[in-house]
Amino acid sequence: MLLIPCPWCGPREDDEFTFGGEADIPRPADPAALTDEQWADYLFMRDNRRGHHREQWCHTAGCRRWFIVERDTVTNEILGASIYGDSP
Amino acid sequence: MSRPTPRRSPLGAIESAQPRPQTAQLSERPFLTHINLRADPADAEALAAIQQVLGLQLPLTPNTTAANQELLAAWLGPDEWLLLSQHHRSDSLVTNLQAALTGHVASVVDISAGQTVIRLSGPSALDILARGCALDLHPSVFPPGACAQTLLARAQALLIAVDDTPTFDIIVRRSFAPYVAAWLQDSARPFGLHFPTSDPA
């Protein structure tokens, strides 16, 4: 059971949240201009890192905000959380 | 077209719960006005306009409420609030707010019929809630005036600490109300309590 630090509501148990996968995968500005390979890379390919991982969470049962969590995927240690816009 | 029509609350049956102040009591606060309000907290003008209508300042601190005689505003998100009132009619409150907010990016939506308020009050209220709520509701952490959207068993709920009896208002969506009431009733068993309530099914 993870305690997810919602930037608004503070740490809450993970069943209040929805996991949104890897962060920092912006939607291409002009999908039509992409090759099938480039589109597949956006759509499916993931770093799936062991260790430091930036990921999206939504406080579904709480404030309904999406935000970014940084977590070590091996130890599940939470390294930080940030609000969209505030994060690099 | 304005003849009064009978309204039905999801928990009609527990309105008649026998008060057991010495332990805890469960009751429904039906037919309150519930308004979902969205506005940009950075839009000072909009906030002022809202304060004008409500007569109170919207709480900007997460998980807190602000209240006056007529109305309570609960923080739901950085740009979202729930307005709860026994005093205001929902349609007039919506109209006034929408009027006050013309020209601003905001949303005022009546959801009164979509949810209800369950009130749990009494010395064992905390222990009963602890059966299904993972939050630390100890008064040192969750004093009167605090609120939190969270899970109560397997239902989403908005908890509001009302006073230090302690008393909690539990706001749930209409279709979940029977389940939540049944859960609270079951959780009260270790304290020898039985609340008359409708079957969850």
Add this chain to the structure above:
Amino acid sequence: MQFYSLPNLIRRGLRGHRDWTPAWRKAEPKPSYDVVIVGAGGHGLATAYYLAKLHGVTNVAVLERGWLGGGNIGRNTAIVRSNYLWDASAHIYEFSLKLWEGLSQELNYNVMFSQRGLLNIGHSEQEMRDLARRVGANQLNGIDAELVSTAEISKLVPVLNTSPDTRYPVLGGTLQRRGGVARHDAVAWGYARAADALGVDIVENCEVTGIRTANGRVTSLETTRGGIRAGAVGLVVAGNASVLASMAGIRLPIQSHPLQALVTEPLKPVFDPVVMSSAVHVYIHQTDRGELVLGAGIDAPVSYDLNGNFRIIEHVLAAVCELFPIFSRVRMLRQWAGTVDVCPDASPIISGTPVKGLFMNCGWGTGGFKATPGSGWVFAHTLAHQEPHPLNEPFSLDRFTTGALIDEHGAAAVAH
């Protein structure tokens, strides 16, 4: 290879079992191999075995970071079945099931493959529609499968609560009689012993730290026990596929998730078939030791953590107590987790890669154990001929570019 048999067991027993030899050599890595397989799990060892047995490729090393069989082959719930929806999946899993049926004799190692039957139960009208569709597809694909009524189910598993008064009543189900379970560790050990006997080097405690390539072709591996040149490399590292692939600059459509299981105290036999329910995310069977083995759905966040998430255990056990009210007083003994690599379409990748000579067998999600023999068979073919076997052609990496996905979420809705 010492032949395993009752006479030999008795003969050696009389001598205090002192002259049994190691099941496999503790090989030292040689500087160069025709084929290097990374990962001494079930799939990797099976691949090595079939390379040597069917393709005469014996200059093979299997490298293992830790101890042999310590990955998912040692952590899964040992369920074997082939009742998958889409043709491509059905064919490879059924091929695998046929291999299972003769595996103990093939390896001269009793993997205790037990065809006690496998029951999928349905709880809603739509689920029953999907089950019927799957059974229909199975039957036309030559896979034994049948729809069973609630009454038949309660005959098969009397301790299952089939009353209409439960929250999600059992409306019916499907039965694959040839499905069942096997002794998971024995599968790894059996393949290891048989591959070793054919000359394969199994190198434990040898972690791959880098993959060297030259003009688009893999040349060698860097390991904690020195560099190893390789004609071809097969990565078979469930729970680490993305990490290893990234060493060769390859990105995969894989996310790794924890998958949890638990076992109860041993009881005298209560029920025989494997019972699975996707709606309530639970699958359960009773081992030959008498323990109930239960599995859960996968944990949502990406994670390589093996400690497990108690919340998921709570949900599974609530479901189990609903389905099997008499197990409420039985006790959980041990709970653990594994890491599953999941593709967007819940189907595996058995394929070449943009790097010549580098092949991947990964992304099995929750289907890996049951596919072990077939997966090894087709991957051995792929490595030996540097081109896919017809059975794994659809499971290529470029299906994610063309869009030719094999979406088995229906069949894999519950982890198993």
Add this chain to the structure above:
Amino acid sequence: MSQPFRLTQGGRIERDAPLQFTFDGRPIHAFRGDTVASALLANGVTLVGRSFKYHRPRGMVSAGAEDPNAFVQLGHGPRTLPNRLATVTAAASGLEVRHVNAWPSLDFDLMSAFGLAAPFIPAGFYYKTLMWPRRLWPLYEHFLRHAAGLGHAPNAPDPDRYDQVHAHCDVLVVGAGAAGLAAARAAEQSGARVIVADEQAEFGGGLLSTTERVDGLPAPQWADAATSELSSAPEVTALPNTTAFGLYESNLVLLAERLHTDQPDNAGSESGARVWRVLPKQIVLATGAHERPLLFANNDRPGVMLAGAISTYLNRYAVAPGSRAVLFTNNDAAYLTALDLADAGVPVAAIADVRSDPEGDLPAQARTRGIPIHAGAVVVQAHGRGRVAAAELCALDGAPLGTVECDLLGVSGGFAPALHLHAQAGAPMTWNPQIAAFAPRPSHDIHPAGAVTGQLDLASALRQGTSAGAAAAAAAGCSNGHTPAAPRAAETHTSDLEPYWLPPGDLARAKPQFVDLHEDVTLDDLRLSLREGFQSIEHVKRYTTLGMGPDQGKLANPLATGVIAQLLGRDPASVGTPRHRPAYSPVSLGAIAGRHIGPLADPVRVTPMQEWHQSAGARFENVGQWRRAWYYPHPGESMHEAVARECLAVRHRVGILDYSTLGKIEVTGPDAGEFLDRVYTNAWKRLRPGRCRYGLMLGEDGMIFDDGVTARLDAQRYLMFTSTSNAAPVLAWLEQWLQTEWTDLRVYLTSVSEHWSNIALAGPRSRDVLAAAGTDIPLAQKDFPFMTFREGHVAGVPARAFRISFSGELSYEINVPADRALHVWEALFDAGRPFGITPYGTETMHVLRAEKGFIIVGQETDGSVTPDDVGLGRLLSRRKDFLGKRSLSRPDSVRPDRKQLVGLLTDDPARVLPEGGHVVDTPGRRRPLPMRGHVTSSYFSPVLGRSIALAMVAGGRAALGERLYVATLHDDRWLPARSCHPVFYDPEGARQHV
């Protein structure tokens, strides 16, 4: 009162509260305060069970949760408890205790024949045989299965209920022995919120069975005082009978509290157990240590017991587990037991001490008491069959020292810290050569104290406990400046332990010597395992089943580490120990499930019209958490008949449907139209207020995700309908795009699903019904045309009426506030009577939409279906981008032979195709048989008087009218059909426009 081994005085049992229970039917006399084990011993019962594999006679080894032998079955019927430990089960009057794993009886167990076969069934024997002939394996396995297993499962559903509580505290103290009590007091005095739990019925742990003194008081008295002090403190929760069984990430600690009702046959018990989910800020680990057994031949005989357990039975339960004792040790602890025995009048015939010169206070005292001590000596074999009768001693060099008669053989191989919880969470541990065992390394939020650190004496336990409690409180942010003083106990000078794993020389060959008593894993099994190359500790565990019993190898694993190290000539630290897994002690599934069973298993969501549906005799179906009216059979009507009646009513007159479960989202803001343009495949910006439009939502993979009608309420507000089951996923998905990707869009989303109930009137007379019910909305076609909506009142209630149709008939979907929906429903129904209004359910809704070829997401689609596949390509805007658009031009998305939606008409109009049935060109027995597609929806259409079906067929659209065959799931029967356009009824859509 026949308790021959009960001491005349002492102990903490209540002699004025006698009670009686039965063991295998014979009466056992006991006192309140006894465990089943102590009572059995008091009554002279030493044989409690048979071992898992060889069925050798076994007795109590310990007095606690680590016992590998004392598994019994409690009670019978639905409340029976299998595999409970006699050593931790409180004796209760009327309790029914039975042995497990022996047949026909404990004393005469036919299955002990396995013992004779022992030489031929070593570890892993089944991997080497039982392979021939192949077809006999099921028979072999049947035999194995029935030989294995221990207790019996209950034979009926569990009548008990289980409580579950979330708890929070600053400091959680696990274990209430000397260190735990000291820690809890210190933390409490520092002003911390404290929870302290101990698995035993009384706090005190070792204090309750020692003769030492604390702060001048006898240890048990001090423990009682400390306990009552804690229980009365306001911010302390003291939990006896509570086992901490799991420590998970985020420091979630799971406690299982055995309530007084944790007894079988306890009629009316509310709850058998309570699970506490504790999230402490800091944890003090005072879990103590487990004494380690020693290896010698027949070391499993009843009467062979851990030295510490003997002291516990003597001092705490006033039971002498034997009448003449021999002790075998490699450390000082056994001497304390020797003195306890002597005090209790039980002669100690000999102490065999591995150490050549055992100095230290306790050995000295033993010497002065005249107890014969053999230094540098070991026990190499226990004699006696059903129970130990003598111990065979010899010197370390192997020289025999003779045989000493005894019926009690106490062993102490040192102590292994009970670091299970610590290790479960993967926290670090280190090999401590002082105690020849692994010990936990403190972390920033876990503070070990007492024996678990390897410090075994009372004085240091009290010191460590106090400082750990204070440190934990401080780390949790509670410090009131008060520094608690540690309770004092006599400092004793102890001499070091000398590791001892294997008997010297060939004596190690004497057999059988058990490493794991529960699993019957012998020294020879370990040798075999290592010989065959299974040398990693995990390999040994899996190959021999070491430590895999219900005792979790609490005693076996620490011993095995040393034994394997010596056999391999390696350092124990490098050998390690098998990974510790939850649960520390087994916990019942029901206790973990808690309240989430029966009526509370999952929320049952119902609409405001639920009571009406029930009284109208509706049958219901589960749709996710919703319970929806399925159909309304008249008395004696079959489902088929009822649905046919409902369908015809809608087609010819008017029907009324509760459609309240649809998701409803208000989309508000200046950019609402732009937002819809991006998430829907078709165009929205130019939709005029008051009008409705059907929209398709795709995933980025181009596959259909959801569909529904959206209406434009005014310039800046839209109301979006989603499918019932996608209500929540769609909202989350939309929010994700708004908040993470399109932060520039000024749009707010608000769910109004539950505020607005939705009542659908469908059928040629629906307009008349609406008018009759009373509405201020003009209903004429010109005022209120198809695909528009109007606001007004219906039956006096504010309403939004939408002229949209899922049946192809003239139809109104009327949204009214849920708290007045039942009133409106009843008003419409009453107004409809003259028009023959008929309530219809989801089944009829499905038939009606299938007649019109309307898809249902999740039925026609399965995550692999594009809009074009279902013939909705016209909804794909070419002028703008939308989510998923790019995926529609991938090679596979434009394959001509993709599965496409078609209709199927069977040759036999009466025959309804099976849903899920597969479509082929040419039937046959060949397998695999190529499939063209499958039937997604199939019904008998009453209005058409024949069966209809929708199917996804590869390349189907180009070949309408082709001959196809559908497989039935039974043998090789095929149903011939022809494909057709998927709209079966009113293809030009005239009926909904009237």
